[in-house]
Amino acid sequence: MASGGEKDLEELFGEEELEEISGLRRGSDFVEVTCGCTSHRYGDAVGRLRIFGNGDLEITCECTPGCQEDKLTPAAFEKHSERETARKWKSNVWVIVKGEKVPLLKTALLKYYNQALKNGNGSHKSHNGKTCHRDEFLRCTKCNKVRRFRLRTKEECRIYHDASLDRNWKCSDLKLERVTCDDDGERASRKVYRGCSRSPSCGGCTSCVCFGCDFCRFSDCSCQTCVDFTSNSSSA
Numbered sequence: 001m002a003s004g005g006e007k008d009l010e011e012l013f014g015e016e017e018l019e020e021i022s023g024l025r026r027g028s029d030f031v032e033v034t035c036g037c038t039s040h041r042y043g044d045a046v047g048r049l050r051i052f053g054n055g056d057l058e059i060t061c062e063c064t065p066g067c068q069e070d071k072l073t074p075a076a077f078e079k080h081s082e083r084e085t086a087r088k089w090k091s092n093v094w095v096i097v098k099g100e101k102v103p104l105l106k107t108a109l110l111k112y113y114n115q116a117l118k119n120g121n122g123s124h125k126s127h128n129g130k131t132c133h134r135d136e137f138l139r140c141t142k143c144n145k146v147r148r149f150r151l152r153t154k155e156e157c158r159i160y161h162d163a164s165l166d167r168n169w170k171c172s173d174l175k176l177e178r179v180t181c182d183d184d185g186e187r188a189s190r191k192v193y194r195g196c197s198r199s200p201s202c203g204g205c206t207s208c209v210c211f212g213c214d215f216c217r218f219s220d221c222s223c224q225t226c227v228d229f230t231s232n233s234s235s236a
Helices: 074-080 111-119 154-165 224-235
Strands: 030-039 043-052 057-061 093-097 100-103 136-139 146-149
Touching: 030 074, 043 074, 043 111, 057 074, 074 093, 136 154, 146 154
Parallel strands: none
Antiparallel strands: 030 043, 030 093, 043 057, 093 100, 136 146
């Protein structure tokens, strides 16, 4: 098993579950496939779907060469495609299997998403039962552009935590992505999408907002928030 409760890539799906799915690519902690959603008026919007072992699903849209919509939830991708009968993304978002469009609902690709919902009793929790953390944002002190922080692993939570304490944080300090001040900032229209699977544009709910856990608080950090959490945890 990989660290942090993540599943080893080889354990995510068997070969038969991914057989003849178009655009298959394996990353360090995810599987990626070609996906799409069809609007009767505008046709097919195509994208790249990433499936993570903790149940997270992310889509990068490729509907047009200049489209910059990425890290969309399937529900947000469905809405972006302007599908007429929205709110049924499991049936409306498809992948290509043996040359045919097959709804996600009829594939094995949702098994970790469904497992996360079941383990969380309907709320958006990871497979190990911990509350998921929504995306956060910081503004570069040099170029004044806003950058997104994805908080899906303990390492990502630590990177954001340390950056949020740095009053002089700059784009060049971003560790997991090569971002410079010359790159476009986070689009205002995209900031409402923060990774809550219950609602694509969730403003913050008990399923995606964490007020402190051992995933996002650190015993070796001397900030008051972490000190208080560690002290309260040890005395509990």
